[in-house]
Each structure stands twice: as structure tokens, then as C-alpha cells.
Amino acid sequence: MALLQLYTTQSPPHLLSRFERKHRSLVDNYAKLRLSRSRTRNYHQSRLYSSFSVNGYNSLEGECRDKNVEAADERVGIGRWEWIELVRSVLPGGDWWRFTDDVEVKFLAKPVTLWRALTRMWDLVSKDRWVIFTAFATLIVAAVSEISIPHYLTASIFTAQSAEVQVFHWNVRLLVLLCVTSGICSGLRGCCFGIANMILVKRMRETLYSTLLLQDISFFDTQTVGDLTSRLGSDCQQVSRVIGNDLNMILRNALQGTGALMYLLVLSWPLGLCTLMICSTLAAVMLIYGQYQKKAAKLTQEFTASANEVAQETFSLMRTVRVYGTEKRELERYKQWLGKLSDISLRQSVAYGLWNLSFNTLYHSTQVIAVLIGGLSILSGHITAEQLTKFILYSEWLIYSTWFVGDNLSSLMQSVGASEKVFQLMDLMPSGQFTTKGNKLQRLMGHVEFRDVSFYYPSRVTALVLKHITFSVHPSEVVAIVGLSGSGKSTLVNLLLRLYEPTNGQIFLDGFPLKELDIKWLRERIGYVGQEPKLFRMDISSNIKYGCTCDTRQEDVEWAAKQAHAHDFISLLPNGYKTLVDDDLLSGGQKQRIAIARAILRDHSILILDEATSALDAESEHNV
Numbered sequence: 353m354a355l356l357q358l359y360t361t362q363s364p365p366h367l368l369s370r371f372e373r374k375h376r377s378l379v380d381n382y383a384k385l386r387l388s389r390s391r392t393r394n395y396h397q398s399r400l401y402s403s404f405s406v407n408g409y410n411s412l413e414g415e416c417r418d419k420n421v422e423a424a425d426e427r428v429g430i431g432r433w434e435w436i437e438l439v440r441s442v443l444p445g446g447d448w449w450r451f452t453d454d455v456e457v458k459f460l461a462k463p464v465t466l467w468r469a470l471t472r473m474w475d476l477v478s479k480d481r482w483v484i485f486t487a488f489a490t491l492i493v494a495a496v497s498e499i500s501i502p503h504y505l506t507a508s509i510f511t512a513q514s515a516e517v518q519v520f521h522w523n524v525r526l527l528v529l530l531c532v533t534s535g536i537c538s539g540l541r542g543c544c545f546g547i548a549n550m551i552l553v554k555r556m557r558e559t560l561y562s563t564l565l566l567q568d569i570s571f572f573d574t575q576t577v578g579d580l581t582s583r584l585g586s587d588c589q590q591v592s593r594v595i596g597n598d599l600n601m602i603l604r605n606a607l608q609g610t611g612a613l614m615y616l617l618v619l620s621w622p623l624g625l626c627t628l629m630i631c632s633t634l635a636a637v638m639l640i641y642g643q644y645q646k647k648a649a650k651l652t653q654e655f656t657a658s659a660n661e662v663a664q665e666t667f668s669l670m671r672t673v674r675v676y677g678t679e680k681r682e683l684e685r686y687k688q689w690l691g692k693l694s695d696i697s698l699r700q701s702v703a704y705g706l707w708n709l710s711f712n713t714l715y716h717s718t719q720v721i722a723v724l725i726g727g728l729s730i731l732s733g734h735i736t737a738e739q740l741t742k743f744i745l746y747s748e749w750l751i752y753s754t755w756f757v758g759d760n761l762s763s764l765m766q767s768v769g770a771s772e773k774v775f776q777l778m779d780l781m782p783s784g785q786f787t788t789k790g791n792k793l794q795r796l797m798g799h800v801e802f803r804d805v806s807f808y809y810p811s812r813v814t815a816l817v818l819k820h821i822t823f824s825v826h827p828s829e830v831v832a833i834v835g836l837s838g839s840g841k842s843t844l845v846n847l848l849l850r851l852y853e854p855t856n857g858q859i860f861l862d863g864f865p866l867k868e869l870d871i872k873w874l875r876e877r878i879g880y881v882g883q884e885p886k887l888f889r890m891d892i893s894s895n896i897k898y899g900c901t902c903d904t905r906q907e908d909v910e911w912a913a914k915q916a917h918a919h920d921f922i923s924l925l926p927n928g929y930k931t932l933v934d935d936d937l938l939s940g941g942q943k944q945r946i947a948i949a950r951a952i953l954r955d956h957s958i959l960i961l962d963e964a965t966s967a968l969d970a971e972s973e974h975n976v
């Protein structure tokens with residue numbers, strides 16, 4: 353077994369001089385890296401947020417600036433021209449409706465068309481297509497039954513008035529049948545669409561999560577946890593409305609609206625055409641409204657993700673926040689995104705109000721036109737009162753169907769907007785390590801060789817971290833790599849674990865190129881204790897056994913814990929090895945010892961300790 357140990361040191365005279373001679377570049381890079389690190393950070397900030405700040409930082413500067421502007425406004429006061437400008441900007445098409453520029457740059461997802469989004473969703477639910485087919489079949493029966501009801505309702509009233517008893521009874525029986533059928537089918541339809549919805553969200557989350565898990569580590573260098581969990585949580589939920597709610601309502605109302613329109617044209621084509629014109633105007637308004645809602649939904653999604661990021665970061669760094677007393681500042685940071693969210697909601701509400709205004713005006717115009725033209729037609733004897741009553745009932749049906757279609761279409765657009773980033777993430781190809789099948793060696797001796805290896809992190813291509821590194825570790829040899837903080841020790845380990853691939857040069861294991869070896873096989877044979885070990889929220893025993901493929905007995909776990917000098921403190925815990933822990937409940941040194949026990953338990957050919965005892969006292973370190 354080869355043992356590779358990494359140490360950070362300020363001035364280790366004997367070790368550093370040897371280290372410096374051998375790997376001068378590691379040390380040289382240090383100063384350059386510090387400089388480039390700050391440059392790169394600035395670059396990222398300016399790339400993502402053109403003018404403002406990284407997720408709310410520098411908010412105090414922003415606050416000061418805002419306050420100055422407000423104060424200036426107060427001093428000058430709002431003049432007549434400003435009022436005119438304000439009114440102009442609030443009118444449709446004015447500046448007030450435009451969304452701010454500082455977030456436009458965050459739209460990294462390619463726009464998805466409605467058709468494409470629906471096809472993707474179909475791919476996800478098609479395995480259970482029987483639910484969808486049942487849903488559609490019941491939808492059609494329910495829609496046809498419902499649309500027939502006003503006809504038989506009016507006919508029943510007018511046949512009763514004209515004392516046609518037999519026809520009246522026939523109409524009433526039909527009416528009862530239609531009511532029962534539409535009731536049963538509506539229930540079935542709702543249930544099936546609900547099930548389809550559940551299937552869609554489940555598959556979507558499963559697919560997205562498994563795609564994310566298989567990404568290269570460099571992918572996680574550029575994404576934040578808050579953003580990714582937001583895609584998995586709220587975005588998938590929003591997309592799920594598509595089948596259960598939006599499509600269901602759109603199809604039902606489109607079907608009923610078409611039926612009502614045909615009925616109206618047959619009853620009286622001039623009146624039918626008038627209603628059609630009004631509905632077309634309504635549809636045009638809805639289209640504009642729908643597009644606006646789609647854009648607003650995308651922004652809401654971005655801002656929600658950003659707010660999540662802030663909350664997630666603050667909660668995970670709560671101790672630092674408390675020690676530095678920055679609660680207020682964190683609240684400001686969160687409120688900044690909430691402010692942006694409410695800005696969007698305000699515009700959405702005003703747009704919704706305008707939309708309702710247009711709907712009500714157009715809806716009542718249909719009634720007025722119908723009574724006016726219909727009344728004149730009755731007077732001239734062209735149509736009967738029964739026909740006019742049916743006409744008014746069906747035109748109401750048509751306009752309501754148009755409204756429902758529009759309303760749900762705008763909701764559908766919002767869901768499609770939310771789906772863009774989810775689908776883009778789902779389309780990411782898994783890391784090459786998981787798709788290519790490598791070789792497995794019969795026996796691993798543990799001869800590690802770095803040959804002329806250079807490397808920079810993909811997220812920081814301008815900073816070369818390792819420059820022409822060549823060294824080898826022989827089986828049964830214990831090698832300590834010592835270097836200044838930030839000089840690239842952990843990076844060497846990252847390359848050996850194949851978390852990243854070298855930019856230049858090659859790494860060999862027992863003479864075989866590392867990248868040609870099977871990744872699963874390789875990782876089972878390398879034990880690793882990281883610099884800042886993290887524990888899962890499960891009991892200590894499971895934490896030690898984590899990732900063990902073989903059947904492990906409790907005695908083995910305790911043996912490993914004893915080797916890592918963790919057994920004594922574990923035994924003192926309230927539930928011993930069954931104590932539930934997470935990242936906060938143990939001291940740094942205790943976590944390190946559990947991580948060491950985890951590595952020992954698996955009996956690897958190569959053991960890498962990246963400053964694994966940095967948090968231990970001298971005695972424990974010596975023992976471990």
C-alpha cells in the first residue's frame with residue numbers, strides 16, 4: 353500500500369528546501385495565484401452581474417446610492433413633466449413594463465418552444481400513456497355533455513311553456529343523463545390528469561437529479577447549491593401544472609368553445625360572426641398577456657433561485673453570521689431579491705387587472721350586441737325568443753371558454769418558461785468517466801507516477817496551478833508532500849482521484865495511464881481523507897460504513913474506529929455508534945477521526961490523507 357500525506361507549512365527548513373528543489377513551480381505559483389484569484393473573482397462578478405453585485409453583496413453601496421438618489425428626488429420634487437413621463441411610462445408599451453437589464457444576462461437557458469416543451473413532457477409520461485388516454489377520453493365526453501346542457505335546458509323551459517308534455521319529459525330525461533355523465537366524467541378527468549401530473553413531476557425530478565449527480569466536478573464549481581435545489585424544487589413543481597391544470601383546462605374549453613361557436617353560427621350567422629370578432633380580439637389581448645407572463649415567470653424563477661441561494665448560504669454559515677453580527681446585512685441581502693420579486697409581481701398584477709378589464713368589457717359587449725341585434729331580429733320575425741335565449745347562453749359559453757383558454761394559456765406559457773432551465777440541465781451529458789468503460793487491473797500494487805503534469809481549473813483557465821510536475825510513489829512507500837497554503841497539494845490529490853483531468857502530462861498507476869482505468873474500480877481502491885471531512889446526517893456507524901460495497905459487520909466498524917482513535921469518544925456519546933450526527937454536532941478533530949475510520953475500513957491499496965490530522969491534538973495525531 354502506498355501512503356500519500358499532504359502538509360501545509362510556512363517554513364519547514366529541511367522539508368521545504370527539498371520540496372522547493374523538486375517542485376519549484378508549486379511554490380512559484382502561489383503568489384501568482386493569489387493575484388489571479390482575486391482577478392478571476394472580479395471577472396466572474398462582472399460577467400454575471402453587469403452592474404450590481406454578487407447575490408446581494410455590495411448591497412450597502414447600493415443602499416447608499418439609492419438613498420442619495422431618493423434624497424435628491426425629495427429636494428427637487430416631482431414636477432409636471434415628471435408626472436407626464438410617469439403616466440406615459442405606465443401606459444401599455446411604456447418603460448415601466450420593461451424588466452430591468454441587470455438580470456437579462458442571467459438567462460443562460462435556450463428558449464424552448466411550446467411544442468418542444470410538450471414533446472419533452474410526453475417523453476417523460478409516455479410510459480404510462482393509459483392515464484393520459486383515459487384523461488382525454490373522459491375530457492371529451494364531459495365537454496360534449498356539458499356543452500349540450502344549455503340546449504336542453506332552454507328546450508325544456510320553452511316546451512313546458514308551449515305545453516308539449518311528451519317532448520318536455522324527453523328533454524328532462526336527457527338533461528338528467530347529461531348532468532350525471534358530465535359529473536362522472538369530470539371527476540375521472542380530474543383524477544387522471546392529477547395522476548399524470550404526479551408522474552411527470554416524479555420523472556422530471558428523478559431525471560434531473562440523476563443527470564446532476566453524473567456531472568463533472570467542475571460543473572459544481574460554477575453552480576450554486578441554492579440554484580440547483582431551486583430547479584429541482586419550485587421549477588419542477590411549476591412545470592407540473594402543465595398537464596394537470598393548464599392542458600386539461602385548455603383542451604376542455606377549446607372543445608366546448610368550438611362547439612358553442614358552431615351552434616351560434618347555425619342559430620344566426622350574423623350574430624355568430626359578431627361574437628367571433630369579439631372573441632378574436634380577446635384572443636389577441638390574451639396572446640400579448642401570455643407572452644408577458646412567460647417573461648415574468650422566467651424572472652420570478654431566477655429571483656426565487658437567487659433568494660434561495662442567499663438563504664441557503666446564510667443558514668449554512670449561521671455561526672459566522674452570528675459571530676460577526678451580520679444578521680441585518682444578510683436580511684438586507686435577502687430583502688433585495690424579495691424586492692425584485694415584488695417588483696415583478698406588481699407588474700404582473702397590473703397586467704392581470706388590465707386583462708380582466710378587457711375581458712369584462714368585451715364580455716358585456718357581446719351581451720349588449722346580442723340583445724340589440726337579437727331583439728331587432730325578433731321584432732322583424734327572423735328569430736324566436738327561444739333561439740335568442742339559446743344564443744345568449746351559448747355566446748356566454750363561448751366567451752368564457754375563450755377566457756379560460758387564454759388564462760390557462762398564459763399559465764402554460766409560465767410553466768414553459770420555467771421548464772427552459774430544467775430541460776437544459778436535463779440535457780447535460782454525463783461526465784465521460786461514467787460513459788466510457790475502462791480497464792480493471794488484476795492486482796493493484798500502488799505505484800503512482802505523475803509525469804510532466806500541468807493543470808488549471810476549468811473555472812479559472814488563466815491560473816496554472818500545477819506546472820510540469822513529475823514524481824513517483826512506490827508501493828509500501830509513505831510520501832509526504834509539503835507546501836505553502838494554496839500551492840496545489842489538494843489539487844494533486846484531485847487529479848489522482850480523477851475529480852479533474854490533467855491539462856497536460858499523464859498520471860500512471862502501476863504503469864497504466866490513470867484515465868484508461870475503470871473509474872468505479874479505481875475509486876474502490878483509493879482511500880481518501882479530505883482536508884475538511886463532512887459527515888452525512890445519519891448515525892456514526894453508517895457514516896463509517898459509507899460507500900462500502902462489501903457486507904460490513906459492526907465489529908469491523910468498531911475495529912476501524914479503534915484504529916482511528918475514535919472508539920473512545922464514540923462510546924461516550926448517548927447512543928454510541930447509533931448516535932445521529934451531521935456536520936455540526938462533532939468537533940473538527942472528531943469528524944476527521946470518523947473520516948479516517950471510514951478510509952481504514954475499506955482497506956485500500958492507496959491511502960491519501962490530505963491534512964487529515966490537522967485538527968487533532970499532538971497525541972492523537974501521533975497515535976493515528
Ligand SMILES: Nc1ncnc2c1ncn2[C@@H]1O[C@H](COP(=O)(O)OP(=O)(O)OP(=O)(O)O)[C@@H](O)[C@H]1O
Pocket residue numbers: 359360385386389573809811812817835836837838839840841842843844883
Ligand atoms: N475548484 C477550484 N476552482 C478553481 N480554483 C481552485 C479550485 N480549488 C482550488 N483552486 C485554486 O488552486 C490553487 C491550489 O489549491 P489547493 O487546494 O490545491 O492548495 P493546497 O496546497 O491544498 O492549499 P492548503 O494547504 O491551503 O490546503 C489555489 O490557488 C486555489 O485557489
Ligand SMILES: [Mg+2]
Pocket residue numbers: 841842843883962
Ligand atoms: Mg489543501
